[in-house]
């Protein structure tokens with residue numbers, strides 16, 4: 001049943017993509033990590049020309065490998081009875097992805113730049129300032145930030161009317177939602193283009209204001225944090241909390257499993273940032289157990305241990 005649902009999602013995303021048109025033809029994705037490689041993949045499979053940029057050539061090589069493998073999964077499902085068409089789909093999608101280690105050069109030919117680099121305001125400011133000086137007039141800039149303010153990120157660029165948030169979800173090829181975030185100065189034309197582009201790459205788009213966590217993370221972060229506090233108090237075991245939310249509320253993962261999946265350092269980073277900004281909000285108060293796990297290097301799936309133990313890949 002689970003597989004059937006996932007197959008439906010991937011096939012639907014793909015057919016949506018083929019049917020939709022977008023004014024954006026050339027996209028530059030900056031940051032070739034977990035999110036950037038997924039954004040590059042869904043864009044290329046929807047027929048866009050993609051330049052994927054990272055400072056590290058090793059990251060780019062790893063991303064290309066994982067995109068190839070994930071496109072292979074899509075092809076297996078969508079072209080189940082036509083393997084040759086599947087191979088063509090993978091080859092053509094891969095051929096649409098170029099890689100680069102030079103963000104400024106890659107922005108020069110972009111209609112849209114989607115930034116998916118580290119969640120750090122200073123680093124994002126430095127990048128966007130550099131890109132603003134070289135990108136064509138018409139180029140739209142977007143950030144995939146999980147928790148930072150779009151208005152604050154775009155404060156360093158002149159093109160504030162051509163700036164917004166495009167918040168994807170992990171894993172990008174599977175998750176159907178795209179949050180389109182309007183900053184205070186995002187123009188109607190930019191907003192409309194971002195919405196159309198999101199549909200063209202197969203996502204269902206919702207509109208968000210530039211508030212902490214937009215919609216999903218504003219609800220998800222306090223929910224995960226409450227689950228950690230529940231566990232910390234000893235009210236239930238980790239396994240029981242996760243089983244409760246999977247079987248009682250129908251979530252695909254329990255909150256502690258999801259916290260391990262996104263990374264406990266990411267959980268902590270978001271919580272600390274919001275706590276500093278909104279010290280009176282009790283939902284954003286620091287959690288001693290979360291701080292302890294992070295200080296011990298127990299960051300979740302990627303570290304081999306978080307609330308649970310995992311086999312290191």
Ligand SMILES: CCCCCCC[C@H](O)CC(=O)SCCNC(=O)CCNC(=O)[C@H](O)C(C)(C)COP(=O)([O-])OP(=O)([O-])OC[C@H]1O[C@@H](n2cnc3c(N)ncnc32)[C@H](O)[C@@H]1OP(=O)([O-])[O-]
Nearest residue numbers: 002006070073146169170171173174221224252253262267
């Ligand atoms: C304090 C809180 C902090 C929050 C942090 C915020 C972070 C951020 O801003 C927001 C988020 O993203 S929030 C996070 C939002 N995310 C969530 O909430 C996620 C919740 N979890 C889920 O939706 C499901 O558990 C998964 C989809 C992850 C796995 O599905 P499953 O059924 O349990 O396991 P399965 O059978 O293995 O996989 C089924 C099929 O899915 C496919 N596929 C899987 N992984 C893939 C990948 N990496 N790539 C590509 N494809 C991938 C694949 O096609 C596979 O089929 P195949 O047979 O292998 O070809």
Ligand SMILES: NC(=O)c1ccc[n+]([C@@H]2O[C@H](COP(=O)([O-])OP(=O)(O)OC[C@H]3O[C@@H](n4cnc5c(N)ncnc54)[C@H](O)[C@@H]3O)[C@@H](O)[C@H]2O)c1
Nearest residue numbers: 031032033034035036054055059116117118119145146170
């Ligand atoms: N991980 C998630 O679940 C998730 C979900 C939604 C949004 N986000 C957001 O997406 C962004 C990226 O997250 P991620 O999980 O993909 O991170 P990641 O660490 O997997 O990847 C970030 C990549 O950016 C590269 N990078 C850093 N500075 C750069 C620069 N100046 N120019 C080019 N490349 C640079 C790094 O080498 C790294 O490969 C963050 O803002 C994060 O908050 C993450």
